[in-house]
Amino acid sequence: MRLRSVVIGLGAVAGIVGVVTAASWMNRDDDPRTVVVQMMDDGGKFRFEPENVEVRPGDIVEFVQAGSMPHNVEFVKNTAPAGVNLGQRWVGAFLTGKGEKYTVRIDGAFKPGTYDYLCTPHATLGMKGRITVKGARGSKAAQPAPPVVDEGDPSLPLIKGVHGGQEAKFTMVNGVKEFRMDVERIRWETKPGTVVEAWAFNRMIPGPTIRVNDGEKVRIIVTNKLPEGTTAHWHGLEVPNNMDGVPGISQDPIAPGESFTYEFTAKPYGTHLYHSHFNALHQEEHGLYGMFIVESEKESPELRADKEEMMILGDGPLGFVINGKEFPEVTPIQLKKGERVRVRMANLGGLYHPMHLHGGHFRVVSKDGFDLPASQQMNTLSIAPGETFDVVLQAEETGTWLWHCHVLSHVTGPKDETGVPTAAGMIGVVQIQDGKTQVAPISEHKNH
Ligand SMILES: [Cu+2]
DSSP states (O other): OOOEEEOOSSOHHHHHHHHHSHHHHHSOTTSOEEEEEEEEOGGGOOEEESSEEEEOTTOEEEEEEOSSSOBOOEEOGGGSOTTOOOGGGGBOOOBOSTTOEEEEEOOTTSOSEEEEEEOGGGGGGTOEEEEEEOOOTTOSSOOOOOSOEEOSOTTSOEEOSOOSOOBOOOEEETTEEEEEEEEEEEEEEEETTEEEEEEEETTBSSOOBEEEETTOEEEEEEEEOSSSOBOEEEETOOOOGGGSOOBTTTBOOBOTTOEEEEEEEOOSOEEEEEEEOSSHHHHTTTTOEEEEEEEOTTSOGGGOOSEEEEEEEEOSTTOSEETTBOBTSSOOEEEETTOEEEEEEEEOSSSOEEEEESSSOEEEEEETTEEEEEEEEESEEEEOTTOEEEEEEEOOSOEEEEEEESOGGGSEEEEOTTSOEEEOBSEEEEEEEOSSSOOOOGGGOOOO
């Protein structure tokens, strides 16, 4: 079988030439094809041309840089058919020079179905596209996708059924609260049937929640069990410059097998974070992050609540996750009617997420740990990467209420057997019980 080249999007003339060559007429329909998609940005119109292509197993899609800005191809993970593992191909490299190519072979990893993709920096400007993979040539129906995704090196520890962000254990050593954090590669279950390669503090995502008091002395011994360097950055905390975890500036990266001791006085009080600051696009998005809470009596009385929860958003190679889990595995916030909950929210992904609550409102009291001059009632709070918010919610109406990201591609999964996309990804749930009324189980939310 020869490879036939069908060029699309090079303009009308080139397109016709591509299709009308003598060789292509002589090809049978079951020959593999190369489909070209151009990455364009002329006239301020950021786009893939053509935006939609249909391919079959064995075909090749070539993304060709035809613009003046760097572009890449990022497949939107949870819109791919169930069971798909594109491995390293979820996110392609940035193409800078005209004519540079990112070649995607439609091999067995591409189950039949649709694959939405975007250019990471220009998605919000509309630079998105779709590949529809049809069944193999000669086969009548698409194969059903297998239900299980298992990615990552099988020799890595498999961490299943574990919830992240558990309170970090410490020992008191001469008045200093001492924590130990091991940084390691693992395989992490984001929901039943989906396991992804992750990089984690103490084998959980988010990493353990560090909770200390304002002005307390803390020591965190970070041991690097990764195959590459790492550092830990204390995000939002006032630390001495040499404790800031910035490679090249405040320290050398912690080499594989080595440890580094971070020591500082915890301040200011509020909701803060920690995360890797080395190869961060890879390390942080694979799960090397957690919450660093500094408690104080001086906090706004508006934050007083019966319960406390956290909502750490992540995206990238783990999928669209809340506290390291995808819907329906995200732990619901369970409240009794009348109860008040404080939710510490943070975004450690690479995209912004407008988090919308159904059926009620929450009050935003603090940002980045600092009390706002006036708290504000909201039902949708957009959280950019690196931001934290403290919000309080009063449980008023009995029921199962969604609290989800309103970027719809972050909450939409593969189609079910009826052809309707499923609920997936960044969907949290608040369940308010009054002890009398039956509320719907979370699993009832099937199509978003
Ligand atoms: Cu989102």
